[in-house]
Amino acid sequence: MKVEFQAPQGKILKVSGNCISLVGDDIDTDRIIPARFLKCVDFESLGDAVFEDDRKDLKGKHPFDLPSNQNASILLVNSNFGCGSSREHAPQALIRWGIKAIIGESFAEIFYSNCLAIGMPCFTLAKKNIKSLQVKAEKGSLFFEIDIKNVIAIEGSTKYNLELKESSKNMFLSGEWDATSALLKNIKLIESKMDNLPYINLNK
Amino acid sequence: MSQNTLFDKVWDLHKVADLNGGSSQIFIGLHLIHEVTSPQAFGALKDKNLLVKFPSRTIATVDHIVPTDNQSRPFKDNLAEQMIETLEKNCKKHKIKFFNIGSGSQGIVHVVAPELGLTQPGMTIACGDSHTSTHGAFGSIAFGIGTSQVRDVLASQTLAMNKLKVRQIWCKNKLSDGVFAKDLVLHIINKLGVKAGVGYAYEFSGPAIDSLSMEERMTICNMSIEGGARCGYVNPDKVTFNYIKKRQFAPKDENWVKAVAWWKSLVSEKDAIYDDVVKIDASKVEPTVTWGITPGQSIGVSQKIPELNELSIDDQFIAGEAYEYMGLHPGQAIKNTPIDVCFIGSCTNGRISDLRVAAEIVQNHKVSPNVKAFVVPGSEKVAKEAIEEGLDKIFKEAGFQWREPGCSMCLAMNPDKLKGNQVSASSSNRNFKGRQGSPSGRTLLMSPAMVAAAAIEGKVSDVREFIKK
Structure with missing residues (x-):
């Protein structure tokens, strides 16, 4: 039984946990959370439905069903992860299942910004490193300690230099990934922009 | 930069x-x-x-x-x-x-x-x-x-x-008869790949884009995201201004004149610098059909599904997954693939011009008895206009169902869903596994004209043969 979900809050400096590896390129958000689960007015119940159709297909052998992965929190993926629909339900389903950070070859743009906006860092790592970690993960559990400030992951005695956009890194470290209050600090500038944009006046 | x-x-x-x-x-x-x-x-x-x-x-x-x-x-x-x-x-x-x-x-x-x-x-x-x-x-x-x-x-x-980089996709020459904006954008995604656009805005330009109507340009920009680009755009011109003029929320009177002058000033300068430039020959594009589970897995209707060794190493893993899921074999022609469901609609191709083109194809034909075909207009305005032009009658007489507006079976959040492993010929934008409402449902993306042709023949067909008839 999983512990109750607690949304991240404030500064995010370190993430650590067991790794769950999911092999495949171009895994889209329809696969992460099929559209029928979008019929909801909150995100609460999405955790159990993550990868629902892929999991049914694999009858208990999907990484998200393997007993050894049940406490995992660092997701290891390949390229263009999260492509397709902009549904935030996808990262919300992952975070509610228990994922706290993702390491991958590359991420789709909107998925990446959705993860940032809910406090779930997405790091990139070279393809060859991802592949070798995925092979290793099949043989036994891997435990990662990720230091966001230095953008490194330590697994056993190996140190991996991850990549993270500088602006994203700063937002995790300052807590401003939860952007609303930072944006509202500039309210006077926003009002002035509203008053001065050509089309807003031309459409009055 | x-x-x-x-x-x-x-x-x-x-x-x-x-x-x-x-x-x-x-x-x-x-x-x-x-x-x-x-x-x-x-x-x-x-x-x-x-x-x-x-x-x-x-x-x-x-x-x-x-x-x-x-x-x-x-x-x-x-x-x-x-x-x-x-x-x-x-x-x-x-x-x-x-x-x-x-x-x-x-x-x-x-x-x-x-x-x-x-x-x-x-x-x-x-x-x-x-x-x-x-x-x-x-x-x-x-x-x-x-x-x-x-x-x-x-x-x-x-x-x-974060600011995006800008890639110009220069489309030279013009599309041939029977080839539409949908075919062009599927072709572009196939050439560049589904992740090439990550970090970029796509500027679609060149003679092939200039000659497109506003609705066709929308089809192109709509699918930028399928190429990984969060946004795509076309520089505004007369086609743009004529489309906007007199619409409900368009600028009026002297504001219209000011607006057009301002819009003209926004166009990319002749000496603009792009982070990348790609050239596409629009005259080489055929009616295009997807065979796989990403919008990049497409071929011209006369071509064969690629063998693994014809694909780059990076594309091979997902191709293997696609053959298995779709039940299609490398080397097989896409033409004549049997179709169960035909869907005309979506934000990609559910506009009045899409319905006009499809209606022209189905007129005086009947939907194949094995096919369920339906048209979902993109909006109440599109539906009204289509009914005024009698398009609904043409579709209904041919055996299509005529529906009320919505996203419908593009993503199947409403009751319109594939059943089991049905194969759909769809004018929508995504052929992902399970996208159209059945976890084993299969989607072939194509233009509305190609969907219309598939509905009549009950299999993937070359719409150019209909135009000749």
């Missing part, structure tokens, strides 16, 4: 501030919302005790969950009813203009905003839907956002963003 492109000009105009972390704060000129990705955003506003900052800059409609057979309320599906009620309540509470069912202007959000004249050049446009890139066809910077970002736009009318 790009300079003097339309993207640069619009970005600079909307920049409010540099944020501490290094990203930019960008003003969003037009915010569109619908029932699926907004309820949690309004919930978050409530939790944070915030109000909508500029309610006049947000417009709502309902599209994803609406049934297309019977739209009377309450909807049979309780969850769908709850979602539309939540949107109605949120719009009322926050004084947001809502184009509801029966208003005459309801429809797919990316069909509705352009036809109302809300979408205009030079704007930044955001919506909790990845196909917001559609609006870039007008020379706006338009992109999809998630629900937390919807919350931020509601609260502050701004977003924290």
